[in-house]
Amino acid sequence: MSLRTRAHPGPRKGFNPPFNCSTSNHSLPGIADRRAYKEGFPMSTAEYSGGLSPRRQLPDNPSREYLRKEAKRLVRLAAAEGRPTTLARVQHEIAREYGVANWAELGRTIVGAQVASVLREAVACNDIPHVVRTLDARPELLRPSLWPAAIFQAKSLEMTELLLARGLDPNQCSAPRKSLHFAVDRKRPDITAALLRHGAKPDVTDGEGFTPLDLYAGLAGGYGPTDAADRENVALLLAAGAQPNLWTWIRLAETERALAILRGDPELIHAASPDLGFLPLHVAARMADVVLVQYLIDNGADVNAGENTALWFVCQSGADPKRRLRVMEMLLRAGAQVNRACEENSTALHYAAWRGPVAVAELLLSAGAQNGAMDDSGHRPVYYARHSPVLAPAEKAPMLALLEAPRILDPAFSAAVTALDAGDETELRRLLRAHPGLSTARAEEPGWYAGQYFRQPFLLEFVAENPVRKGSLPGNIVDLARAIVEAGAPREAMDKTLGLVASGRVARESGAQAALLQYLVSAGAEPSCAVRAAASHGEFAAVQVLLELGAVADIVTAAALGRVEDVERAMAKAGEAAPQELEEPLHAAIRAGQLAVVQCLMDGERWHGSAVPVSKEIMHAGTPLHHAASFGQLEIARWLVAQGAPLDARDRQYNGTPLGWAEHCKQDAVAQWLRTP
Structure with missing residues (x-):
C-alpha cells in the first residue's frame, strides 16, 4: 500500500516529523494526515494515548523536537498576521490535535510511540530476546498492531507463540486483516494451527468482509488451493468450524459441494455474493470450472449479466489455459457478447491480450472481437500485450503479431498484401489475374484493426500503410497501386486510399505521398474527400498537393492554412453552430500554429454560443x-x-x-x- 505522503523539505534532526505542516483557519497546525502504515498496516495514535479522539496522526518515529520548532514557527506566523498568541497555547492546541490533553502528555505519547515502533521492528525481525525484554518492562505495549509484524513480515511461528503466550488476542488486529488472514496468505499452516488453538475464529472477517478461506478467491491472484500448504490451511479452517458459503466453495474448487448447494436452492444461481457482488457464474468462470459453468448455463444463468461478464472474468483468470478455453467456448455458444464493454470500458480481449495465451485471443477474434476497441485509458488490447508482466515470454511475440496487424482470413487476399509489402509487382499482378475479385473485395477482418476507419479494407487501401504495419513503403509503390487500379479497384477504394495516403506519415516519410496522390486523382479519386483528413493530421504538404489537384478547402483546411477570412465565412454561413462542430478546425489551427484562426474560433463575443x-x-x-x-x-x-x-x-x-x-x-x-x- 502506498504512502500518500511527502518528505519534509530541507535537513532536519531527530525522528520523522509530521508531514506537510501548515496553519488552519483557527491558528492550529493543520498537519496533513499521514496514516501511520508499516508494510501496509495502520496503527492509530489512540493506541498510544488512550485519550481524546485524534484529528491528526503521528508518524512511526515522531520527533518532539520537530513539534517544538513547529510550535515556535506558528507563534511567529500568528504575530506576523496580527494574531499574537503564546507558545504554551500553541503547544496545547498541537497536543489536542493529536488526541492528548496537553503538551507533557504528548511528549510521553511520543516516547511511547518510539518505543512501540522499535518493538514492532524487533517483532518483524524475529528478535525474540529484544521482544521479551521490552514486554517484560512495558507489558502495555502488547498490542494488536504486532500481529502483522509477527506473521506477515517475520512469518515466525516462534514469535506468534510468544505473543499468544503473553495473552495477545488473535482476533484483534489494528490492520484490516486479522492474524488468521496473514497466516493463510503466507502459507503457514503451523501458524494457522497455533492461532486456532488459542481461540482464533475460523470465520473472522477482515475490513472488506472476507474470511481466511476467501483468500483463495483469487483476490490476490490465486485460483483455489494450489499446493500442500494451501490444502492444509483449508483443512485446518474447516476442521475448526469454518462455514464457507456457495461462492467460497466455488473458489476452493469444491465443485461437488457447490453443485449440492445449487441443487438445494436453485435461486442462488442468480444471487450475488455478499462480498463483491459476483454471481456464481462469474466465480466459476474465473476458476475455469468447466462442470459448474455448464451446469449454471444449462439452468438459466445469464452469461452477459453484471457489470463484468463471465467471459471477461475467464479471460483475466490465471487458471489452467485449456480449461479456460473450454469455458470460453461454452460461454460463446450460450451467447456471450464478445465485445461487451466491462470495467473501465475494457473488453474480454483486453484481458486476453494481457494474460494470454495466444489461443484465448485467437478464439475471441474468431468470434468477432474488435482489437481496435479502446478502454477508458485510451489503450487497445495490443498495448496490454506489449506491457504485460504476466504474459509468458514465448507468448509475447505471437500475441503482438496477432494484434498488431489486420487479421485477414482470405488466403488469396493475404498473399496479395504480402506481395504488395514486398514490392513484388509480378506476383501481385499474377494474383490479381488468378483471383479476379481481389481488386474489388474487402478483407474479412473481424478484429477492426485500428478501429472503424480501417474496417474491412479494400486491397488498394494497404498501399497507404496507414495504419502503420511495416513502417515503410516499397520504392515502386505507385506501380503497385496502378496494378490494383487497372485490375478494377472501385471508386470507393480509390477515395478511401486517397484519404489514407493524404493523412499518413509513412507515405510522406517514404517520399511517395505526392506521387501517390497525383496518380490516384488521375485515376478518378476525388481530391476534396481527402483534404480535410490531411489538414486534421498535420500533413500540410499533402493539403497543398490536393488543392493544386482541384480540392475544395473546407473550414478545417482553411483553419490549418491560416485563412482567417475563409474561416469567418464558414462560421457566418453555419450560423449557430454547436461548439463541438468547431473542435476539429480548432485542433487543426492549433496544430498548424495558426494563432489568428484560434483567436477567431474562440471569440465568444463575436460568435456567442458557437465559440469554443x-x-x-x-x-x-x-x-x-x-x-x-x-x-x-x-x-x-x-x-x-x-x-x-x-x-x-x-x-x-x-x-x-x-x-x-x-x-x-x-x-x-x-x-x-x-x-x-
Whole structure:
C-alpha cells in the first residue's frame, strides 16, 4: 500500500516529523494526515494515548523536537498576521490535535510511540530476546498492531507463540486483516494451527468482509488451493468450524459441494455474493470450472449479466489455459457478447491480450472481437500485450503479431498484401489475374484493426500503410497501386486510399505521398474527400498537393492554412453552430500554429454560443492548452493562458496536465514556460 505522503523539505534532526505542516483557519497546525502504515498496516495514535479522539496522526518515529520548532514557527506566523498568541497555547492546541490533553502528555505519547515502533521492528525481525525484554518492562505495549509484524513480515511461528503466550488476542488486529488472514496468505499452516488453538475464529472477517478461506478467491491472484500448504490451511479452517458459503466453495474448487448447494436452492444461481457482488457464474468462470459453468448455463444463468461478464472474468483468470478455453467456448455458444464493454470500458480481449495465451485471443477474434476497441485509458488490447508482466515470454511475440496487424482470413487476399509489402509487382499482378475479385473485395477482418476507419479494407487501401504495419513503403509503390487500379479497384477504394495516403506519415516519410496522390486523382479519386483528413493530421504538404489537384478547402483546411477570412465565412454561413462542430478546425489551427484562426474560433463575443470555451476538452481529450503544449505551439499556449486556460486541467483519457503533455511530447520550450508562466 502506498504512502500518500511527502518528505519534509530541507535537513532536519531527530525522528520523522509530521508531514506537510501548515496553519488552519483557527491558528492550529493543520498537519496533513499521514496514516501511520508499516508494510501496509495502520496503527492509530489512540493506541498510544488512550485519550481524546485524534484529528491528526503521528508518524512511526515522531520527533518532539520537530513539534517544538513547529510550535515556535506558528507563534511567529500568528504575530506576523496580527494574531499574537503564546507558545504554551500553541503547544496545547498541537497536543489536542493529536488526541492528548496537553503538551507533557504528548511528549510521553511520543516516547511511547518510539518505543512501540522499535518493538514492532524487533517483532518483524524475529528478535525474540529484544521482544521479551521490552514486554517484560512495558507489558502495555502488547498490542494488536504486532500481529502483522509477527506473521506477515517475520512469518515466525516462534514469535506468534510468544505473543499468544503473553495473552495477545488473535482476533484483534489494528490492520484490516486479522492474524488468521496473514497466516493463510503466507502459507503457514503451523501458524494457522497455533492461532486456532488459542481461540482464533475460523470465520473472522477482515475490513472488506472476507474470511481466511476467501483468500483463495483469487483476490490476490490465486485460483483455489494450489499446493500442500494451501490444502492444509483449508483443512485446518474447516476442521475448526469454518462455514464457507456457495461462492467460497466455488473458489476452493469444491465443485461437488457447490453443485449440492445449487441443487438445494436453485435461486442462488442468480444471487450475488455478499462480498463483491459476483454471481456464481462469474466465480466459476474465473476458476475455469468447466462442470459448474455448464451446469449454471444449462439452468438459466445469464452469461452477459453484471457489470463484468463471465467471459471477461475467464479471460483475466490465471487458471489452467485449456480449461479456460473450454469455458470460453461454452460461454460463446450460450451467447456471450464478445465485445461487451466491462470495467473501465475494457473488453474480454483486453484481458486476453494481457494474460494470454495466444489461443484465448485467437478464439475471441474468431468470434468477432474488435482489437481496435479502446478502454477508458485510451489503450487497445495490443498495448496490454506489449506491457504485460504476466504474459509468458514465448507468448509475447505471437500475441503482438496477432494484434498488431489486420487479421485477414482470405488466403488469396493475404498473399496479395504480402506481395504488395514486398514490392513484388509480378506476383501481385499474377494474383490479381488468378483471383479476379481481389481488386474489388474487402478483407474479412473481424478484429477492426485500428478501429472503424480501417474496417474491412479494400486491397488498394494497404498501399497507404496507414495504419502503420511495416513502417515503410516499397520504392515502386505507385506501380503497385496502378496494378490494383487497372485490375478494377472501385471508386470507393480509390477515395478511401486517397484519404489514407493524404493523412499518413509513412507515405510522406517514404517520399511517395505526392506521387501517390497525383496518380490516384488521375485515376478518378476525388481530391476534396481527402483534404480535410490531411489538414486534421498535420500533413500540410499533402493539403497543398490536393488543392493544386482541384480540392475544395473546407473550414478545417482553411483553419490549418491560416485563412482567417475563409474561416469567418464558414462560421457566418453555419450560423449557430454547436461548439463541438468547431473542435476539429480548432485542433487543426492549433496544430498548424495558426494563432489568428484560434483567436477567431474562440471569440465568444463575436460568435456567442458557437465559440469554443477555453476550458473545454476538444477531440475527446484535452483542452486547447493541452493540444498547444503537445504540438509545441508556445505563442498559442501563451495566448490561451492569458484568456484563462487552466494550467492544472487534466484530460479524461490520460489524466495529464498541459505540462505533462508537453513533457511527454518532448516540447521543451513549452514545458519550460508552463512551469513558470
